[in-house]
Amino acid sequence: MNLTKLKEAEYCVSGLKGFTLSEALSLWKTKFETVKHFQRDVINAHSGLKELGDFVAEVWETIKPVTVEAALSEKNTERRRVMFDCIGVANLFQKLQPEMLDRQVISKTRTRWDGNNKAYEHVFEDIYELYRIRDEKLFETGWSWRRPQAIYAVRCWCTTTQREFWIYVPEEAAMSGELTSANNRKPDAIQAIAWTIRIDITNPKRIFRQGDIIVVEESDNSQPVPSYHLKKEQYLELIFSET
Structure with a gap:
């Protein structure tokens, strides 16, 4: 050597x-x-x-x-x-005492399958938290033509194992409302987690999520399109199964 x-x-x-x-x-x-x-x-x-x-x-x-x-x-x-x-995002956010911008708890009923492959309804509460670390905690705040930006992350838990996850999201995903109207923009943890899912068909029928694996079921009206981020309403309406 x-x-x-x-x-x-x-x-x-x-x-x-x-x-x-x-x-x-x-x-x-x-x-x-x-x-x-x-x-x-x-x-x-x-x-x-x-x-x-x-x-x-x-x-x-x-x-x-x-x-x-x-x-x-x-x-x-x-x-x-x-x-x-x-x-990494988890270590960074845990160490730097981020500001929690939003917390939402959703009561969900999801289809799961038992050991005999028989479907049953699982009722649980799902928690989503949205955090921000301001730029002054990460970078010096002196004059610069390229001002560093705050960073955002959504915190969530696996619905099966309860393992904690932190996921980076951009500001446009973290804050709802028009980009051109800063005063009317509000943090939205559900919108942030929805943004992390990308699909490539129109009019999906249902979405199955198993960890990081996303399976999208087509409807009769589905057509292939360039991939796009899921919207909050789609996330709430289309997720059929989560494990």
Whole structure:
């Protein structure tokens, strides 16, 4: 293994070049749950990186991940964005005490199937929370031609396992109302979670959701179209089964 060559190389993380080996190792340790995930998404996806993959596997347990505090102290905006990306939305929002903008609880009745594949009605309450971290918590607020924006995330729970999820959403998904009328825009957690689903037919009959897998059932009037984000009304009316 040519360790000198690895140390002298420049590394690209989350689309940004210019990281040293030690910096890249910390970012990778932060971003990937295990070394196997790193090898799958970085090493196996690019030819010629076997030597790097072997070295990372050897030192993985000794690498220290990037902290939120270190990311906040980084002066370079683009490098800080990479650090935030590697830290992840859940860790970032839990650490920085975000502002909860909206919370909605929906009583739902959904079709599920028992061990004998017999359908039954499952009644439960589903909770959605919308949060914001203001830009001044993430970036310096001095003059800039490209002012950093606040970031938004919707917090929800798996209806089967109760596992917690945080999902990034853009401002236009988080805030209902016309984009040109800031005073009339209001946070909407249901609209935010609806935006995370994309479908590519018109007039869908029903939507089935199993974790991250979305299955859309066509109606007699459905036609293929470019994919689009689900609207709040569609989310409330069309979701037939959630597991």
